[in-house]
Amino acid sequence: MTLYLKYRPQKIDELDLESVRVSLKKIIEAKSLPHGFLFAGPKGTGKTSAARILAKAINCEKNKDKLSEPCNKCAQCKAIEKGQSMDVIELDAASNRGIDDIRSLKESIALSPVNSRKKIYIIDEAHMLTIEAANAFLKTLEEPPSHVVFILATTEPEKLPATVRSRLILVPFKKANEAEINRQLTRIIKGEKLDVEDGVVSLIAKVSDGSFRDAAKILESLIVKNSIKFKEAKKYLLEVEEVNVEIFIKLLYQKDNLKILNLLQKMSDENVNPNRFIEALVEELRKALLSKEGVVNYTDYGFSKKEIISLIKLLISSSKDFSFSPIPYLPLEIAACKWCLKKKEPVIVKKKLKKTKKITPEPLVFNAFDEKLWFRFLSEIRGKNTTIEALLRATEPLSYNGSNLTIGVYYRFHKEQLEEQKNKSMLEKILEEVTGEKIKVSLKLTERKKPLPVKKEIPLTQGQDEDIIQAAKEIFGN
Ligand SMILES: [Zn+2]
Missing domain, CATH: 3.40.50.300 (P-loop containing nucleotide triphosphate hydrolases)
Structure with missing residues (x-):
């Protein structure tokens, strides 16, 4: 039994x-x-x-x-x-x-x-x-x-x-909290006279997602000769996660969006809890930040201090999106896409102002159509047509003037498919549902990384709304 x-x-x-x-x-x-x-x-x-x-x-x-x-x-x-x-x-x-x-x-x-x-x-x-x-x-x-x-x-x-x-x-009946799982596991441990090291029970409580059945199952799987060692349990339970955290942060540094999205897909298939994964990422980045400040001796993965701070903020705000995301991994996918769109920190070399060629700005400014709408647009599409949603993953909104939305597409093949009349009509129909406006869609082949205006660092004390506005500016320009 x-x-x-x-x-x-x-x-x-x-x-x-x-x-x-x-x-x-x-x-x-x-x-x-x-x-x-x-x-x-x-x-x-x-x-x-x-x-x-x-x-x-x-x-x-x-x-x-x-x-x-x-x-x-x-x-x-x-x-x-x-x-x-x-x-x-x-x-x-x-x-x-x-x-x-x-x-x-x-x-x-x-x-x-x-x-x-x-x-x-x-x-x-x-x-x-x-x-x-x-x-x-x-x-x-x-x-x-x-x-x-x-x-x-x-x-x-x-x-x-x-x-x-x-x-x-x-x-x-609600999902059990940690104390309630603790209570159950303690009863089992006493009954079985198991020798369980400190910390094991709360570790299991954390990963069992509020289910007594899962908690008991995990406990049972960890028993070796009537005892459970903390180190072994931690290794077993967090191994996948820790390896992924390191790989993931390295990919963020390389801004390799494709590999990141593939890794997230794999984790989603393996049922790794995205919220806990974000917690682990933030924890790791915090150590990197403290290392930058000389508080601890740890790897900084090559990031600048500013980059670490803005990455942490991006991840935290994506974890807030979980409550309304129809797909658990979507906010993390979007956070990763946003990050990979950001330009590398410019290295300031000289003070002397050189006259440079005037860069003509893109004719249309993507202003009224903000990132929240883009997010909702993607979620809506997903609910209706997963093929189009998948195609849209390798795209970004380029410009918008109130009646025309230009979507930049990274691959020719994707562009051709999205241009098919039925697909384009679907895009326009959903845009109308999301924005309440009749908007024409045009598709344009584009490079993956879009040059962005240099962004200002936001003080940590500013509210979340401002963060979102700032993040939108960083992505869509102005
Ligand atoms: Zn009786």
């Missing part, structure tokens, strides 16, 4: 999510027991364990007069734990979703419990019920026999009809 199953909570006090512990205590202490519950929340957060505990508390032989914690010793508790109770029926809506299944469920509901106080139905993946099944089920919920309790569990409560939801008491 896996450690997750072996140490799944057996009573309310052992539930690791604090909010759920509090809710279930209130439920069993209430004067009357509601006949339906909805356990809703992400996978791996203990919904099924909690449902079984509630079922045991309701039918435990020791709880005849008043509900409280299950004893876990009586015949009822033991049968429920083994899944052998005649009166606690666990169903998976994904495989019992038809109208016939609900019909036989209705027949079974009408019958009194065999040898328990209540007949309890635990319906997992409840959002998978068909509409017909849900409607049939609703009728039962409207007039439930007094001997029945329903516990519906789901990761997607919004997919259940509102009429069904409104008849159930909602118990929300």
Whole structure:
């Protein structure tokens, strides 16, 4: 048996999510027991364990007069734990979703419990019920026999009809925080008498993304001869990440956008959490900055101080974009593209002003169409046509005058494809959706790196809006 199953909570006090512990205590202490519950929340957060505990508390032989914690010793508790109770029926809506299944469920509901106080139905993946099944089920919920309790569990409560939801008491499950994962892992470590070094538990809590199941799985995979060494755990868990951080920063220095995007794609395939990757990058760059200042002795990867600061700011502002990005890696991809568009720091050699040839500025200035719009435009396209979105990755907005947008394309082949009438119409249609304006698109073959005006360094104290405006200026000029 896996450690997750072996140490799944057996009573309310052992539930690791604090909010759920509090809710279930209130439920069993209430004067009357509601006949339906909805356990809703992400996978791996203990919904099924909690449902079984509630079922045991309701039918435990020791709880005849008043509900409280299950004893876990009586015949009822033991049968429920083994899944052998005649009166606690666990169903998976994904495989019992038809109208016939609900019909036989209705027949079974009408019958009194065999040898328990209540007949309890635990319906997992409840959002998978068909509409017909849900409607049939609703009728039962409207007039439930007094001997029945329903516990519906789901990761997607919004997919259940509102009429069904409104008849159930909602118990929300959230992703576990570090303290809650700690609590669970400590219980397992004590139970297994493992010798685990300091720091391991919080390291696992960090990488398990709020899932008790994942945390237990990781812990189990790290055990060697009944113990876990911090150094080994760190090496194992962060290896991929650390290697990538170093490679990634070197590529940023080389401004090799293509390799960067390929690396990000690979990491996305490997399910590396982009937010944590950014944290690691910022941490590494901070060390480089401190090294520049002589505080620590560390590599600076060849960057100037200004470059490190602006890179850190770019990464931090991209991590703020995560909450509204439809694709987890997109903000990081955009940050990398932005960075690679930046000109290398000019080396100031002489003071003497030489008369230089007047450079004629580009005729159109890309001003009103800012980078936020470009970002939204790309997201919109992605939702509709991934091929065009992929083609647009090797492009940049060159100029805009309110009615015409010129997009610079790096490769001839991409340009030809984007120029196909249906693709161009699609671009224009989405531009109109995003901006509310009718904008004509033209495509122009262009070099990857666009010469940029020398930018001014922004003081760290300035707000985020100004950062965005400044970043837009740096990319689009003026
Ligand atoms: Zn009992």
